[in-house]
């Protein structure tokens with residue numbers, strides 16, 4: 001049988017990594033995912049397994065102890081993992097973004113300090129842009145870092161940190177006016193601070209509090225938190241890249257690869273929904289035959305499979321563009337937009353195919369139904385993706401008349 005979402009042109013190494021991950025997902029994640037999710041329980045054993053597979057260091061260069069793999073390999077692994085349980089892909093995603101930002105923008109000392117331990121999963125990353133009053137409008141950030149001798153003093157409140165409790169290194173975006181005259185564009189007066197902390201909740205470092213887990217409709221297991229900075233002192237050498245004022249660009253670079261990652265998650269969740277739908281449709285009988293034999297249901301399956309294929313192709317294209325060294329914001333925006341919308345639609349169709357049983361917590365599709373909406377929001381909403389896509393199109397197709 002030809003499986004959906006195949007990727008042409010993979011190397012032997014890529015194929016081997018993917019088949020190992022797929023095997024791990026089938027044996028270690030799928031059988032326990034729904035149970036853990038219903039209990040909102042952190043998947044400790046699964047995370048240990050991912051560490052052993054080297055997934056925390058998949059894209060970290062070999063010189064720092066990682067596997068030095070491409071964004072494409074990473075995205076295809078994420079797709080497999082999200083097929084098993086989306087929350088697990090969330091656990092490695094913010095880690096991966098912070099490692100990527102360090103690799104691209106960190107000073108040599110910052111790379112030497114963090115990347116080898118990140119590759120082993122000993123240091124675990126989270127990233128923090130959003131605040132209670134803003135998510136899409138990053139330029140409105142009000143958390144602030146003010147220079148005081150060899151340190152910066154950080155104050156402000158952050159919101160929606162994926163892995164806020166379990167991480168030990170948070171890349172926090174703050175305003176920093178130092179060296180930027182009044183009237184400087186908002187995005188030129190922002191700095192990424194590398195904040196080390198203990199895992200857990202409460203005051204995890206003097207001046208830094210992680211209040212507790214936000215209770216969510218889905219995407220459970222993985223902790224999502226607030227972060228409160230009240231006179232938090234950070235050494236000056238923990239400014240990412242060593243220079244203030246570059247934080248906005250650094251974060252946007254991180255979010256760009258994060259978008260490919262969210263697209264990959266959408267592909268994985270949609271694939272699982274298709275698998276569940278196509279299997280159920282052949283077992284459930286109505287009017288004397290399996291519902292898969294009713295044309296209306298076959299049409300649904302056809303639409304679902306087509307969406308799975310299209311989203312996968314766009315995601316792979318966006319990852320390959322980045323790997324080739326080219327700008328990929330247009331492709332990443334399109335892939336994220338399409339894959340998250342299609343994911344929601346495929347999940348809903350699989351849910352409908354399950355009839356009343358889809359509404360029961362006994363069936364896996366119930367979990368997917370609560371997970372898919374997060375992909376419409378995380379790493380930029382659909383509206384924000386369309387703004388990025390629209391702007392880039394007008395750049396490319398500028399009217400010459």
Ligand SMILES: Cc1cc2nc3c(=O)[nH]c(=O)nc-3n(C[C@H](O)[C@H](O)[C@H](O)COP(=O)(O)OP(=O)(O)OC[C@H]3O[C@@H](n4cnc5c(N)ncnc54)[C@H](O)[C@@H]3O)c2cc1C
Nearest residue numbers: 127128129130134135136137160161162377379380381383
């Ligand atoms: C589970 C979860 C995990 C998250 N993890 C992280 C994380 O790890 N780190 C982090 O920094 N953030 C994280 N976020 C935050 C996420 O990035 C934001 O929620 C997202 O960017 C949207 O921001 P908002 O919620 O403030 O919505 P808003 O920006 O307030 O938007 C509200 C609505 O208005 C629309 N809108 C906004 N501006 C425009 C416009 N100009 N034109 C048209 N429509 C517009 C939006 O599309 C949306 O529909 C997470 C969120 C969730 C739910």
